[in-house]
Amino acid sequence: MPAGSDNLKHIVVLMMENRSFDHLFGYLKLENSEIDGIVGNDYANLDSTGEPCRTTDGAIYQGQLVADPGHDVDDVYFQMFGVPFGTPAIGDPNMSGFAQSYEQQGGNAPDIMRCYRPEQVPNTAALARHYAVCNKWFSSVAGPTLPNRAFAHFGTSFGRLDMSPVYFSGKPSIYQRLREAGAQGKIYYYSKQSGTMGLTFLLNNQSDYFGLWGDFESDCKSDRLPQYSFVEPPYYDNGPVIAADQHPDHDVRAGDNFIRQVYEAIRSNDNTWHSTLLLVVWDEHGGIFDHVPPPKVDHPDGFTSTAPLYDFAYYGVRVPALAISPYIEKGFVSQTLFEHASLPATATMQFIGDPKAEAPYERERNANTLLELLTLDGPRDDLPDWSAHPVMLDPTAVSSSAHDAAQLHLDHVNEVHAVLQQRDPVLAATMDPGSVKTEGDAAQFVAKAMAVIHPESTEPGTGVRP
Amino acid sequence: MKRQMAMAFAALTFAISASAADPCDLPAANKNRVWTIHRPHSWLANVEHKQYVEVPRTWCHIWETHGIDRVQKAIDFGRVFFTGDGLHPALGGIVPGSGFAGGLTYNLERASATLPLRYAGSVEARGSYNGFWTAGSKLDIWGSGNSRNDRHIHALLDVEHYELPQLPYFGLGNNSLLANKNLFSLAQTIGGGNIEVPLPAGFFITADVTGLWNSQLGMRGVFSPTIVTPANTPGLGVDTTYLAAGGGFDWIYPVAPRLKGISTSVTTGYHVFHAASGPYSFRRLDALWQSRYTMATKKIELGTISATVRFVEAYAPAGNAIPFYLQPTIGGTDINNVDVLRSYADYRFRAPNLLTLQTEYERTIWGPFALLGFHDVGRVAEQRSDIGIVHMRHSFGAGFIVQVGSLPIMKFYYAWAGEGTHTTYTLNTNNFTFSEPAGVF
Numbered sequence: 066m067p068a069g070s071d072n073l074k075h076i077v078v079l080m081m082e083n084r085s086f087d088h089l090f091g092y093l094k095l096e097n098s099e100i101d102g103i104v105g106n107d108y109a110n111l112d113s114t115g116e117p118c119r120t121t122d123g124a125i126y127q128g129q130l131v132a133d134p135g136h137d138v139d140d141v142y143f144q145m146f147g148v149p150f151g152t153p154a155i156g157d158p159n160m161s162g163f164a165q166s167y168e169q170q171g172g173n174a175p176d177i178m179r180c181y182r183p184e185q186v187p188n189t190a191a192l193a194r195h196y197a198v199c200n201k202w203f204s205s206v207a208g209p210t211l212p213n214r215a216f217a218h219f220g221t222s223f224g225r226l227d228m229s230p231v232y233f234s235g236k237p238s239i240y241q242r243l244r245e246a247g248a249q250g251k252i253y254y255y256s257k258q259s260g261t262m263g264l265t266f267l268l269n270n271q272s273d274y275f276g277l278w279g280d281f282e283s284d285c286k287s288d289r290l291p292q293y294s295f296v297e298p299p300y301y302d303n304g305p306v307i308a309a310d311q312h313p314d315h316d317v318r319a320g321d322n323f324i325r326q327v328y329e330a331i332r333s334n335d336n337t338w339h340s341t342l343l344l345v346v347w348d349e350h351g352g353i354f355d356h357v358p359p360p361k362v363d364h365p366d367g368f369t370s371t372a373p374l375y376d377f378a379y380y381g382v383r384v385p386a387l388a389i390s391p392y393i394e395k396g397f398v399s400q401t402l403f404e405h406a407s408l409p410a411t412a413t414m415q416f417i418g419d420p421k422a423e424a425p426y427e428r429e430r431n432a433n434t435l436l437e438l439l440t441l442d443g444p445r446d447d448l449p450d451w452s453a454h455p456v457m458l459d460p461t462a463v464s465s466s467a468h469d470a471a472q473l474h475l476d477h478v479n480e481v482h483a484v485l486q487q488r489d490p491v492l493a494a495t496m497d498p499g500s501v502k503t504e505g506d507a508a509q510f511v512a513k514a515m516a517v518i519h520p521e522s523t524e525p526g527t528g529v530r531p
Numbered sequence: 532m533k534r535q536m537a538m539a540f541a542a543l544t545f546a547i548s549a550s551a552a553d554p555c556d557l558p559a560a561n562k563n564r565v566w567t568i569h570r571p572h573s574w575l576a577n578v579e580h581k582q583y584v585e586v587p588r589t590w591c592h593i594w595e596t597h598g599i600d601r602v603q604k605a606i607d608f609g610r611v612f613f614t615g616d617g618l619h620p621a622l623g624g625i626v627p628g629s630g631f632a633g634g635l636t637y638n639l640e641r642a643s644a645t646l647p648l649r650y651a652g653s654v655e656a657r658g659s660y661n662g663f664w665t666a667g668s669k670l671d672i673w674g675s676g677n678s679r680n681d682r683h684i685h686a687l688l689d690v691e692h693y694e695l696p697q698l699p700y701f702g703l704g705n706n707s708l709l710a711n712k713n714l715f716s717l718a719q720t721i722g723g724g725n726i727e728v729p730l731p732a733g734f735f736i737t738a739d740v741t742g743l744w745n746s747q748l749g750m751r752g753v754f755s756p757t758i759v760t761p762a763n764t765p766g767l768g769v770d771t772t773y774l775a776a777g778g779g780f781d782w783i784y785p786v787a788p789r790l791k792g793i794s795t796s797v798t799t800g801y802h803v804f805h806a807a808s809g810p811y812s813f814r815r816l817d818a819l820w821q822s823r824y825t826m827a828t829k830k831i832e833l834g835t836i837s838a839t840v841r842f843v844e845a846y847a848p849a850g851n852a853i854p855f856y857l858q859p860t861i862g863g864t865d866i867n868n869v870d871v872l873r874s875y876a877d878y879r880f881r882a883p884n885l886l887t888l889q890t891e892y893e894r895t896i897w898g899p900f901a902l903l904g905f906h907d908v909g910r911v912a913e914q915r916s917d918i919g920i921v922h923m924r925h926s927f928g929a930g931f932i933v934q935v936g937s938l939p940i941m942k943f944y945y946a947w948a949g950e951g952t953h954t955t956y957t958l959n960t961n962n963f964t965f966s967e968p969a970g971v972f
Contacts, residue, residue, distance in 0.1 A: 113567050127675065128644025132577045139556050149560045151553060168570060169563035171577030227592070228610055229603035256788040273832065279787030302640075302649055305682045305729045307673050314642050316649065316675040323681070372595035372604070373553035 069392025069439025074340035075290040076412055079327050080217060081298060081320055082210065082262075082312035083136065083351025086202075086383040087120060091180045093193055095456045099398035101200045101357060103180065104459040108356045110164035112174035118164040120354065122458060124179040130313035132172040134352025138208040138226045138375055140166050141382065144352065145207060145359065148515070150373070155484065155518075156477045158358040158379065159511075166352060178354045184453035186317065188325035189387070192345070195449035197388040197397040197438050203359050204349040204381030205405040205428070213348045213381065214262055216405035217295070220429030224368035226375055237425050239293060239409035240274045246417040249291035250274065253281035255299040256306070262297060262348075285330040288337045293412040298323050313351055325451070328389060339444045343389040344408065344435060350382035357383045360402065364431035380404055388435055391444030399438055406432040474507040481514045489517045555591035559584045578639065582617040616640060621657050626695060627864040627877040629663035647676035667691030667721075680786075682729035690722040698866075699878045700750065702758040703855060705910045705922060707880060709950050711758045717856050718746040723775075733786040737800070738778035746770045747856055766854025771811050777802030779817075791832075795822045804857070811854055813847040813883075834894030841871075844915050845883035853883050861887055861909045861924075863953060872907045874926035874946035874953050882911035884918045893932065901932045903944060924949055 087103055094102035109117040135141075139150030146154035147161035164174035183190035205216035211230060212222035218238050240250035253276045254261040261275075276284070278299075284290045298309040298320065311320035324345055332338045359380040369376045386403065410432040413420040424430040478498045486493040496514065501507050562584050566572070572580065589608040596604050613619050621636040634657030642649045651671040658664035669689035676683070697714040701707040723741030730736060747768060750759055761767050779800035788794070798819040806812045820840045826833035847853055861871040862879020871887045872879065887909030895901045907926040912918045930944025946953050 113570075125644055127642035127649065131574050131641065133581075139560065149564075150556055151560070165567065168567045171566065171570065171572050171574070171580060173571075225603070227589075227604065227607045229607040273827070275790060277788040277790045279785050279789035280791070282787055283789070299681070302651060302671070302673050305685050305727060305735070307649060307675050307681075307683050309681065314640075316642065316647075318677055319675065319681075322677070322679055326679070326681075372592050372600070373556050 067392075067436055067439045068442045069342075069390060070415060070436045072340055072392065072444070073342055073390075073415055073436070073439060075292060075294065075337065075342070076415065077290070077294045077296060077327070077331060077341055077343045078217065078408055079296045079298070079324065079343065079345045080214065081324070081345065081347045082300075082310040082315075083134075083349060083353070084311055084317075084347050084385060085350035085353040085355035086357070086385045087355045088124065088180050088350075088353045089186060089189065089347075089385045090193060090198060091120065092122065092182055092456055092458070093190065093198065095458070096183070096194065096454075097198075097396060097398060099200070100198055103356070108160075108178075108354070110161055110174070110178065110354065112164045113168050118175045118178045120178045120180060120356070121175070122180055122182050124181045124185070124317075126185070126318050127314050127316045129176050129179070130172065130353075132167070132170045133313055134172060134177055135166050135170050136209050136349055136352040138206075138370075138373065140169075140352055141207040141350075143169075144354075145379070145382065155481055155511075155515075157361075159477075160354070160356055160358055160382075163352070163354040170352070177352065181317070182456055184455045186321045187451060187453040188321045188328075189345075189385075190454070191449040191451050192324065192328060192387050192389055195395055195447075196390065197393045197399055199346075199386035199388060199399045199401070199403055201357070201383065201400060202346060202386035202403040202407075203383050204347075206349070206377065207359070207379055207381040208349070210262060210348050213405055216428065217348075217408045219426070220406045220409045220424055220432075221366045221368060221426040224370050224377075226370045226373065239412055242409075242423075242425075243291075243293055243412065243416055248293070248416045250293035250295070250412065251276055251291045252295045252297065253278060254297040255309075256303075258303045259297070259299045259301055259306075262300060281327075282330045282333075285337050286333045288334045290337060290341065292416045296327055311347070313353075335446075338446075339391055341390065342392075342411075342435065342439065344386065344411075345389065346386040346405070346408075347384040348405070350384055355383045359383065362428070364427050366427040388438045390439055391446065392439040392441040394440055395445070395447075397438065397440075401433050401437065403433055403435070404428070407434060411435045475501060478507050478510050481511050481518070484518055485514045492517055553595075555588050555595060558591075559588045574641070575639075578616045579618075582611075585611045621655055623657075624868075625657060625659060625663045625665050625693070626698070626866050627868065628698065629695070630659040630661045632657045632659035632663065632665075634658055642675065647674055649673040649675045662696045663694065665691065665693045682786075684726065684728050686724060686726040688724040690720075692718075692720045694718050698856075699876065700759070700764075700855065700881070701876075701879060703763065703858070703882050704913050705880055705882065705917075705924070707758075709876065709879070712876075713750050713759055715750045715856070716748045718748065720744040727781070733783045735781040735783075736778065737781060739776070739802075741773075741775040743773040743775055743804075744770075745772075745854065745856060747854070764855050765852035766811060766856060769809065769811075769854065771809060771854055771857075772807040773804045773811075774807070775802050775804045777815075791825045791827050793822065793824050795820070797821075806851075810851045812851050813845055813853045815843065815845045815883075818842045832895065834892055837889075837891045837893070839887070839889040839891075841885070841887045841909075842918075843883075843885045844918065846915075847883075855881060858883050859885055859911070861885055861911055870907075870942075872909050872924055872926045872949065873905065873928050873944060874907075874949045874951065875924070876950070876953065879950075880911045880924070882913045884912040884915050886910060886912075886918050886920070886923075888920075888923075895934075896931075899934050901934060903930045903932055903942070904928070905944075905946075907946075 091102035094100045094104050103120050106119040106121055109119045112118050142150040143162040144166045145158035148154050163177050167177040168174050204213050206212040208226045209228055211228050212225045215222040243250040255278045299306050300310050301308050307319050308315040309319035309323035311317050331341050361379055406428040410420040410429045411434040413423050414434045417423045421430050478501050482498045501510050566580055589611045593604040616639050618637050621634045625632045636653055636655035638653050640651045654668040656666040667690055672686045674684040696716045700713045700715050702711050721743055725739030728736045782797045784795045800817045803814050823835055823837040825835040843859055845853055858881050860878040860881045862875035863877030864870050889907045891905040893901050893903050905928050908923045910923050925948050926946050927948050928944050928946030933941040
């Protein structure tokens, strides 16, 4: 076992809302090249007029994503594959549909590609620099909040894709399983007005599983945290408190400050700090661009959705995630694949037993745990540098479309061409896959072919472009 | 080439298995495509488009499934139908005695891109089957600048109109008789704003300005000349216009909310009601103290005990009187839907001054259902010097509450003592509840 896990008595999870990795963490690549982010205007999606919308800075705290970017399963499918939900996609996700998906919500397409500079979110960036960034944490479901949060609480969404609360009191949540193992798990939600996301109906008769924000602060200070804590930020503007969950169009600064408050609460007692792993993760990307195609799920849990029909074959879009502990090396970047089932899996591994034997559902059984990040033998107590550090974008990194096409792209071009030969042999004869040299060439080739293969999914100019 | 075909076929086959065209989602996708073609749209149009897509889609999904999944799909439909930006039904009473009311509300939230301000607005109209109606709008504004402690300035602007055709009136004072029940009508328009500024250590400073127009159109019932005369019912048949201004200090403990243990809030306010015409100017001091103690062992919640003390004193300059319809009431439920002396009739005792003490015990029994027990004590007084803990009236009662996220949406209780029994239910599923400008009863 990693050295730090010997000292680990508490795992605290703070789950924020609806931001993608590139959007919040992307430009940290300028400071640490191991971070799989962006350095300039690296990636682009085409809008409905065929104009490329490139990743860029210029994300503002609020008032920009006025139309909530789509993040239901049909929206995310379109964002990932570039074709409408229910329409067969060719190959793996190409992350080409974000701009047009946002237009369908009435949004301004370029806004969905905008990212924060690290100095705009100084607290989050400071923690990222000082502890670990998870490069490959994917949301569990290519869908909205509640099924993703269900994976955090239960290790599965039981086949749910919609925003109906997962209220399976008979199902074994990580909190119940911890109790049965003689440990304790607790959800600390901000206030009664804010409630919990998805578990509100459980509040009234399972109060021992719940606390409020003030209880969390108090339990940290008195070193009385349970083994597993799940912290929920304020979700609504209410009274003097504004939403701090970072869901568009909530103020991102409020969330940035709340993340620091959680960290500082844990640091309010040295014993708590020296025995705690804090994980800050966003529940899903919220319809905002990320450039990393989600991989296939290696170990499906067997649940499927019947309305709409969906088999959970792919993870959802990548989300930002931080691992914070005195036993984590400064500036570490994890390349391990995590998903939200990694949360109960980590708690299971540390406090119950090996998830392969103890976890009730397949996804959790096979999820990687965060314990491998606790590599230091002794705790470090140095504080993050909270000051804002402006970064300089790389103006030469304008587009990867000029990069040589990878074998993946060339295979994709060949697949599409093969299908096109069946649908429109005349057009196919005019298109030579061998002429494709760059990623941009590949994108244009596929876009042109897709306009014939799936005309119903393609507005003028629609296509795939890395 | 065979290999390429095989790869393409495999890819297509996989993709087909990953998702399939859904009869509910396809129309939504088509609507979205058309919407994209005709862009750009105003943000208000986008709100309406989203409802146009999501309401029929979530409704359609209900009928694609069966059993518990159908229930869950219905919940998802309810989320879209009743909450969020856009047009929604508004259900629930207006004031006690209005009967069940229904209407529509239109909600919008917006944040400024250039200023550290956030907005939430509502426009709502509701009417009941027995002629009560109300319409109005409100705008909440929050400061959203950089704050390390979650607390921000909050302001509220609102305009509301109420038509209340039959409100009970039993005369003034703590000894009025149930048998002297009269009914009066009141039309009231309120427009104004208030601001709440957080201070350190859980304190807030508040300030508000309100314009108030009242039209008291008539009285019917027993109409005893000893009970209802201009001399003993100030403001009878008189329309009044006020400018009310004031402020106060509030305090909460603990600052960060806790689920168990003790929590306390104190609200104070002092307001000047300046009548535009007629001898009806007055000043009012309000104070409300509420404490809750939630008892629990490590594993079992043992319920919550709460205590509430409310104190109101009013001062009318020489030659002035406070219109009876602006005097606070206790008994049953008051016009702001506050329950005090619940075994008595609604609006039962009315006077310019009051003191109430309430204790409640509440315990969740299962899911959203909680049991309620209470003891109310209180009195009103026409003279400030009569306020005290003597000659108090009492109520006892029990009932149950349906709550969502620990916030009650329905109360049902049976109360006794005093003048008999009183069974009451309240229900309010509204997204928008009219504000209560301080000092207006």
